Amino acid sequence: MTSLFNNYARRPLSILKGQGTVVEDDAGNSYLDFTSGIAVTNLGHSHPAIIDVLQRQSEKLWHISNLFESPEQEKLAAALVSDSPLSHVFFCNSGAEANEAAIKLARKHTGKNTVITCEQSFHGRTFGAMSATGQEKIKQGFGPLLESFRHVPFNQTEALEEAVDENVAAIMIEVIQGEGGVHVLDKGFAEKIQSICSDKDLLLIIDEVQTGISRTGSRYAFEQFGLQPDIVTLAKGLGNGFPIGAMLGSVQLFDSFGPGTHGTTFGGNALAVSVAQKVTELAFDPSFIQEVNEKGSYLQDLLFPLLKSGSVKEIRGRGLLLGIEMTDEASPIVQQAEKAGLLLVPAGSHVIRLLPPLTVSKEELAEAAAILKKLILSKVSMDS
Structure with a gap:
């Protein structure tokens, strides 16, 4: 029995600690956090x-x-x-x-x-x-x-x-x-x-x-x-x-x-x-902002092949605030991504929102993109 009001549709996941882009739950599982607390931890978790x-x-x-x-x-x-x-x-x-x-x-x-x-x-x-x-x-x-x-x-x-x-x-x-x-x-x-x-x-x-x-x-x-x-x-x-x-x-x-x-x-x-x-x-450092632009372009390039899948209508946004609009509901992909070690948040019923820390590495961006491509393309294969 919880002592909390039920006003959040909470996921059955308890995050205990984080460093940079990576967070860890109470079972010791690690995840790439592409929610950033919904655009909050822009400089990553536990920035020294x-x-x-x-x-x-x-x-x-x-x-x-x-x-x-x-x-x-x-x-x-x-x-x-x-x-x-x-x-x-x-x-x-x-x-x-x-x-x-x-x-x-x-x-x-x-x-x-x-x-x-x-x-x-x-x-x-x-x-x-x-x-x-x-x-x-x-x-x-x-x-x-x-x-x-x-x-x-x-x-x-x-x-x-x-x-x-x-x-x-x-x-x-x-x-x-x-x-x-x-x-x-x-x-x-x-x-x-x-x-x-x-x-x-x-x-x-x-x-x-x-x-x-x-x-x-x-x-x-x-x-x-x-x-x-x-x-x-x-x-x-x-x-x-x-x-x-x-x-x-x-x-x-x-x-x-x-x-x-x-x-x-x-x-x-x-x-x-x-x-x-x-x-x-x-x-606000100009070189940091330039890196954000470069990472945003890099992530969009990684995700571009999804537009040919038939399951993705559009990829839009600026910098490291991106949305992937699906032809079907986004929640199944969000749930499957969590099991694969990637935390995401939707934006409405059909959009997957990507909000990684601005300090995210290109290697982490590539890893997240690979998870998304695998999930979305496998869904296309199953649907066909």
Whole structure:
């Protein structure tokens, strides 16, 4: 009898330890972890530099109220907004909290209530973030949600234009929908979003909770799409497993988030900030980002033959956030891969999502690709 609520469809697997890309369960079995805690451990498990900074910080200070000055928060904030359209940062504990802050800030700054988001988007499970999310399956059973969100089809410019009126405060998007199936923003849709925000004086909010911190081959995924966001939200990879989230905003928004408008008890505490400083130092290094791009291209090349199998419709994504869309449901392949020593996570019913640590070796990429090819091609053989 468990003492835990049953809100997770847990796999019967208990992971006890990890190093780099490899994790080990309680029976001593090893696995290539191509989930990274769902795009969290971008620098791999038990990274020695991160362990070192966390241990050193734990001996100095764990927590102090945000009522006091924080030079270390200032240092991390400066690293996050450097060479970007953003200038100020609010620290919190998770992606959902960052998105809640973004929604509040957009409404307060503009004095308007409506936010446009996309169908199949995922922005979190708190009440506001759940209302923003464009997936009905996560909303079932919770009664009336916030009515101030309009969901438009992803990559459809005409629907976006029709959704804009005088009540709209912001457009909120993921440039790559992670949970929604690893769908990538079209160039034309990106251009239309930017032009509407500029012409109609709307705020542009980009949810980079899954795509940020070099996951897609740039510091932030929006940098690849010619977008100029007013607000960007981060979490997941920012702490490499230590809970931290952040909302980045442009200078025009500074006065709209004054004392008393928003807050958090634990956000930006000393332990989290020390870890995130080291993460950004390592993950934002240009040579590291170049390696992520090279590894992403290498993995796509390895997987390309699957497109000829008849079981794979498309391989898409950027950097080391890739999705393999199957003609049939993805869950059987995910389950079989686990038995073969490869941990994967789906994105919807038909997409296998690949999220290895950004520190993954090419040898590990090749090993994972070989497992996938064997499983998918053997399925094709059995079906025929």
